[in-house]
Amino acid sequence: MARTAGSHSDITGPRIRAAALRLFAREGYAAVSMRQIASEVGLQVGALYNYTPDKQSLLFTLMDEHMTALLAAWQEEPKGAVPEERLEAFTRFHIRFNLERADAVFISYMELRNLSPENFLAVEAQRRAYETALEQILSDGVAQGVFAMADPKVASLALIAMLTGVNTWYRAGGRLSLSQVQGIYWDMVRQMVQAR
Amino acid sequence: MARTAGSHSDITGPRIRAAALRLFAREGYAAVSMRQIASEVGLQVGALYNYTPDKQSLLFTLMDEHMTALLAAWQEEPKGAVPEERLEAFTRFHIRFNLERADAVFISYMELRNLSPENFLAVEAQRRAYETALEQILSDGVAQGVFAMADPKVASLALIAMLTGVNTWYRAGGRLSLSQVQGIYWDMVRQMVQAR
DNA sequence: GTCTATAAGGTGATAGAC
DNA sequence: GTCTATCACCTTATAGAC
Structure with a gap:
């Protein structure tokens, strides 16, 4: 990436996107x-x-980068082989990753209606891929007899809504640490799917 | 909003609010x-x-009317005396009421930042009252030994986020009826709090 | 109660100098 | 790559006729 010495183009772009995100x-x-x-x-x-x-491309870029980072980070997340381990990894990962990027999470949900039709479809496809990753864990668990639920598809949507909801109330330095929140939610998720 | 006989103010006002809501x-x-x-x-x-x-008062009126209607409807909802019956009633009520008023629910969450500070506090107080109603059911159940959870406060926020999430995907005439959705969610809620 | 006209200022995007 | 100046248009809210 050869750039003229003193050029700011490689830093100005990210700064614009960071300001727009905020x-x-x-x-x-x-x-x-x-x-x-x-x-x-x-x-x-x-x-x-x-x-x-x-302006619209700026918005799409922010959402697209966020969803791409989310999918990539989940791919690379260390996770065990059995459904229960994978579900615990998903629970803890989702809470941590979304809290770290609260602005991008907020935008990616609230501003969907401001995307052009093609851009909307692109973001939706990424969101669905993420939901499907969780649904697969739940279906595997049901197939292996370690989870019990009426509808894994609905359960995956319910779990993601529940976990993302942490962003609306959690504040660093409050009553609970991140790790305590992750523990409380994993308890609830585990009970909900009847693991163990 | 003073009215005179023969004026349309009693019908025009609601029509304006309905259009603004949509x-x-x-x-x-x-x-x-x-x-x-x-x-x-x-x-x-x-x-x-x-x-x-x-314009801002118009927005506040929509949110305030919605939250007031939500609290009043829950007060009047038939519900049993024991925690498990009350939690089932809450689960089914929340799903139905919010699906019936999807536009108002969406606005009341998304447009909070466009309220003036006083108006924001007023809406927040109503939202907290609703959350507290659920938290009380959960705490009662824990005290009576019929529910098990680490943190009733967090559990109430988690449950509300999970239940409200139905609005993002449910469409009348789809794979599941309202009553099926209510049943699936009540199963998940019951398992999550370890009722029975 | 509704209308038209207007005030005062903001909007996204572009052209062309440097 | 950044600037200034500008275009064409939109915004909320108000004044005063009817």
Whole structure:
């Protein structure tokens, strides 16, 4: 990646996306202007268009990067071979990863309606792939007789909603540590699927 | 909102709020203009200000009415005396009520950041009252030895997130009826709290 | 109660100088 | 790569006629 010495192009792009992520999460995509983003980064508005063709692409890039990172991180997460170990790994992973990226999680749920139809389909496909990973763990457990539930598909959606909900109330430095929260949720998940 | 005999204020007001609810849910508060709302109702924009002092009050009214209706409906919901019966009633009630008012539920979660500080506190207090109603059921069950969970407060937030999540995927006429969905979720909730 | 007209200012995006 | 200036249009809210 040869760049002219002193060029900022390799750092300005990420800074723009970081500012947009923070502002979109705090105020909403429609409520944030390109001027606001530029000012946050210390640029004039015209300069932004060297990094994104338009505002909508900026939003899509943020969501796409987030979903791609989520899927990649779960692939690389260490996890055991049996369903119960895999479900515990998923529970702890989901809580930790989503808390670390609260702004991106918020945007990826709230701003779906601001995506163009093609962009929406792309993000939806990634979301479904993630849901399917959990559903597979649940189905395997049912097939092996170690889990019990009426509908693994619905259960996977219910579990993800429950785990993502941590983001709405957890604050670092509060009553519970991350590891305590992970433990409490794993207890609930385990009871829900009747593991052991 | 003073009314005069023969005026339409008693029907126009609700129509404006219904249009705003639908549009805010579909496109987001910031993305919807007062002109859009007026046009939906068949008015010019100036007429809207006979019914709301500004756009923000319109949003607050929608959220406040929704939360008030939610709390009132739960108060009036028939429910048994023992924790297990009350938890089943809560589970079925929450799913049904929220599915019936999907737009208001969506707005009441997504547009909290667009409320003024006082209005935000008012809505938050109602939300907390609803959460506390569930937490009380769980605590009672633990005290009576019929439920088992590490943290009733966290469990109440987890359950509400799980149940509200139905709104993101359920569609009438799909694979499952409302009553089947209620049954599947009650199974999961019961297992999670170890009822029976 | 609704209308039209208007105030005051913000919007995304582009052109062309440097 | 960034700037300034600009285009065409949209925004919330209000004033005053009817």
